[in-house]
Amino acid sequence: MLRWLTAGESHGSSLIALLDGVPAGIALTTEDLRAHLARRRLGHGRGARQKFEQDVVRIVSGVRHGVTMGSPIAVEIANSEWPKWEKVMAADPVDREDLLVDAGTGDEREIARNRPLTRPRPGHADLAGMIKYGLEEARPVLERASARETAARVVAGAIAAALLEQTAGIRLVSHSLAVGPVRVPDGTPLPTPEDVAALDADPLRCFDPATSAAMVAEVDACQKDGDTLGGVVEVLAYGVPVGLGSHTQWDRRLDGRLAQAVMSIQAMKGVEIGDGFAQAASRGSAAHDEILPAGAGDPGATGGPVPTTRASNRAGGIEGGISNGQVLRVRGALKPISTVPRALRTVDVASGEAMTANHQRSDVCAVAPAAVIAEAVVALVLADALLEKSGGDSVPEIRRNLGR
Known part of the structure; x- marks a missing residue:
C-alpha cells in the first residue's frame, strides 16, 4: 500500500511531500525530482511567479546513495521567496506593529502582503473556507488551497513514476487536448513515451503543431482581454498489466480511484476515462x-485462457474497475483560472459592501502544467494499485511477483 500526503502553504517556508510504502531498490536522485518540477513550470500563459520562485528540492529521508531504502520518503521544496513572507506567515505570534511596515525595502507591496484579505475571490476556496473554519479573512484558506501545493504532488508522482517504470515497465505521458475552445482534432494520433521530450518543448504541451499554434494565439488574445482560460488534459499510461483494481468494492475500482485523484487537483471540474x-x-x-x-506476435494481445486483442480502446484501458491491458487514458477538464484580471464582483466581509475581488499575480492559462500534475496523481494511483496487486518490499521481489 502506497500512502502519500503533502503539507505546507503557498507562501510558507516550504512544501513537504511524504510517501510511505515505497519499496526498496528504486533508483532516485534529487536531480530526478528537479527535472519533474521543471516540467511543471513550463507552459505558455504562465504568470510572473514562475520566473522568480525557484523550487529548491531536498530529499530528507528514505533514500540513500540514490536508492530508496523501503522507509518513508520525505521531500522538502523550499520557498526561495520566504524572506518576503517570514512575518506574514510566521508560525509563532508576531507583533502587530511588524505587520504594518514593509520589510525594509521601502516597497508598498510589502505592506500590502500584511493586510487582511476580506474580499473573497469567486471560484476560489476563499469564502467557503472562511465560513467553514470561522475565519475573518481568506489568508489561512488561500495559502493551502493554492495550486502551489501541486509542486509537492509532482514530487510524489515522480517517485511513483520511477516505481512504475522500474518494477513493471509502465510509462506515462501527459498532453493538452484543449485550451478554451481550441481542441486537438479527433483522430489525431496519441503521443507515446518517446514523444515526451517534444511535448515538454511545446509551449502548450500539445502533440499537434497546428493546434498548438492556435492554442498560443487563443492564450495571447485572452491575456489581451484581461481574462483567463481553462482546457482539457489527458494522461496516457503504457504497459499497464491486466488486473489492477477490482470490481468487488466501490473503493477498489481503478477508474473511481483515478477520477478522485484527478478531480482533487485545483481547478479540475470534470474527469473522464477513455x-x-x-x-x-x-x-x-x-x-x-x-x-x-x-494473432501471433500481436503487441496488443492480453493473456488469459485464450490470447485476445481489441478492435478499439474507447474504455480507456479499464473495464469493470479493472485494467484490461490496453493503454490507460484519463482526461481532466480544467476550469478557467479563478483569479481574473478583470476583477469579478464580490463582497467585503469586513464591511458588507459590494466590491471587486482581490487580484494577485496569476496565470492566464495553466493547462500545460495541469497535464504534468495530472500525470503525477495518475502515477500515484497506479503505483498504489500495482503494489496492491504484486505485493513485495523490494524491486526484485515485485518483479518476481509480476513474472518479469
Whole structure:
C-alpha cells in the first residue's frame, strides 16, 4: 500500500511531500525530482511567479546513495521567496506593529502582503473556507488551497513514476487536448513515451503543431482581454498489466480511484476515462471495445485462457474497475483560472459592501502544467494499485511477483 500526503502553504517556508510504502531498490536522485518540477513550470500563459520562485528540492529521508531504502520518503521544496513572507506567515505570534511596515525595502507591496484579505475571490476556496473554519479573512484558506501545493504532488508522482517504470515497465505521458475552445482534432494520433521530450518543448504541451499554434494565439488574445482560460488534459499510461483494481468494492475500482485523484487537483471540474462523455452520446453497438482473437506476435494481445486483442480502446484501458491491458487514458477538464484580471464582483466581509475581488499575480492559462500534475496523481494511483496487486518490499521481489 502506497500512502502519500503533502503539507505546507503557498507562501510558507516550504512544501513537504511524504510517501510511505515505497519499496526498496528504486533508483532516485534529487536531480530526478528537479527535472519533474521543471516540467511543471513550463507552459505558455504562465504568470510572473514562475520566473522568480525557484523550487529548491531536498530529499530528507528514505533514500540513500540514490536508492530508496523501503522507509518513508520525505521531500522538502523550499520557498526561495520566504524572506518576503517570514512575518506574514510566521508560525509563532508576531507583533502587530511588524505587520504594518514593509520589510525594509521601502516597497508598498510589502505592506500590502500584511493586510487582511476580506474580499473573497469567486471560484476560489476563499469564502467557503472562511465560513467553514470561522475565519475573518481568506489568508489561512488561500495559502493551502493554492495550486502551489501541486509542486509537492509532482514530487510524489515522480517517485511513483520511477516505481512504475522500474518494477513493471509502465510509462506515462501527459498532453493538452484543449485550451478554451481550441481542441486537438479527433483522430489525431496519441503521443507515446518517446514523444515526451517534444511535448515538454511545446509551449502548450500539445502533440499537434497546428493546434498548438492556435492554442498560443487563443492564450495571447485572452491575456489581451484581461481574462483567463481553462482546457482539457489527458494522461496516457503504457504497459499497464491486466488486473489492477477490482470490481468487488466501490473503493477498489481503478477508474473511481483515478477520477478522485484527478478531480482533487485545483481547478479540475470534470474527469473522464477513455471516451466517457462521447460514449454517453453513442449507441452501445458503437461504444464498446469488441474482443478479437489475437494473432501471433500481436503487441496488443492480453493473456488469459485464450490470447485476445481489441478492435478499439474507447474504455480507456479499464473495464469493470479493472485494467484490461490496453493503454490507460484519463482526461481532466480544467476550469478557467479563478483569479481574473478583470476583477469579478464580490463582497467585503469586513464591511458588507459590494466590491471587486482581490487580484494577485496569476496565470492566464495553466493547462500545460495541469497535464504534468495530472500525470503525477495518475502515477500515484497506479503505483498504489500495482503494489496492491504484486505485493513485495523490494524491486526484485515485485518483479518476481509480476513474472518479469
